[in-house]
């Protein structure tokens with residue numbers, strides 16, 4: 034069953050007096066128990082999608098969609114309070130920059146205790162409830178791999194490493210036992226063992242607690258091992274989407290193919306605007322988009338027809354946006 038359904042999500046931002054489409058007809062779904070990878074170069078709009086789902090966008094930005102629903106409820110039309118209730122109870126988000134997401138003026142302990150849902154807290158008296166919250170917090174902090182919990186928890190965010198802040202954000206997201214976790218590059222910059230530990234925890238929660246995950250990642254190798262499906266984004270558009278196995282075996286879109294070919298170096302260290310090994314050039318800015326297919330100037334398969342924007346097509350739930358897809362016989 035589909036729990037999150039996004040169809041033709043468009044986000045318009047004003048830049049120097051002109052409206053630009055930072056997201057253009059983005060579509061993706063998350064099924065119950067599904068892990069979906071969301072990939073694309075820096076600047077392709079991944080974090081904007083995360084923010085659009087969670088409602089964390091400036092009010093002057095224009096969001097439209099044919100569908101943006103959580104279990105059939107329209108997220109755009111509902112009141113702020115209704116949306117916040119869903120974000121508190123069902124959907125947890127780990128934003129890309131954990132340092133910025135944490136309150137610099139509050140100790141990590143206070144922020145962690147605050148995120149424990151009331152319904153999980155046991156005890157009648159205040160001291161019992163405090164002890165219960167502390168115990169729940171300690172357990173989850175151990176699970177995300179914080180070794181000296183007692184020492185870290187009493188510090189302010191700026192007094193600990195970025196790694197520890199990231200782990201606190203992950204713990205705060207998981208403590209509410211959400212149905213869907215949206216994780217925006219949660220392991221970026223982490224050392225290999227720590228990263229493996231976090232990915233193993235996510236996989237375990239998916240298997241044992243049916244946690245669905247929308248996993249934004251730069252690390253295509255790691256994510257392709259754990260995700261069931263994948264959506265590829267380029268310049269604010271979904272260019273290909275389907276089951277992970279099918280996309281690994283037979284990517285249809287030249288951009289997905291380039292991502293796959295670059296996989297060993299498509300690591301968290303890939304700097305914004307750096308080149309993909311398999312494609313010349315860099316992702317264009319939203320102010321200077323090419324005419325027609327946005328990949329056109331970089332695409333090895335580009336031809337005359339590509340000056341027209343390709344529409345989305347699909348074969349067996351595998352969707353793509355390209356005039357000359359690979360592995361598909363021309364009609």
Ligand SMILES: Nc1ncnc2c1ncn2[C@@H]1O[C@H](COP(=O)(O)OP(=O)(O)O)[C@@H](O)[C@H]1O
Pocket residue numbers: 046048055073074075076077078079080081082318319
């Ligand atoms: N606050 C903002 N104001 C104007 N443009 C923005 C803002 N945030 C993001 N963008 C633009 O939207 C595009 C997508 O950004 P983002 O979602 O952060 O990309 P990604 O997460 O894939 O690296 C980028 O071109 C970026 O310049």
Ligand code: SF4
Pocket residue numbers: 286287288326327328329330332333334335336339343354355356357358
């Ligand atoms: S539509 Fe043309 S330019 Fe765009 S990805 Fe396909 S072949 Fe390349």
Ligand SMILES: [Mg+2]
Pocket residue numbers: 079080081129
């Ligand atoms: Mg981002």
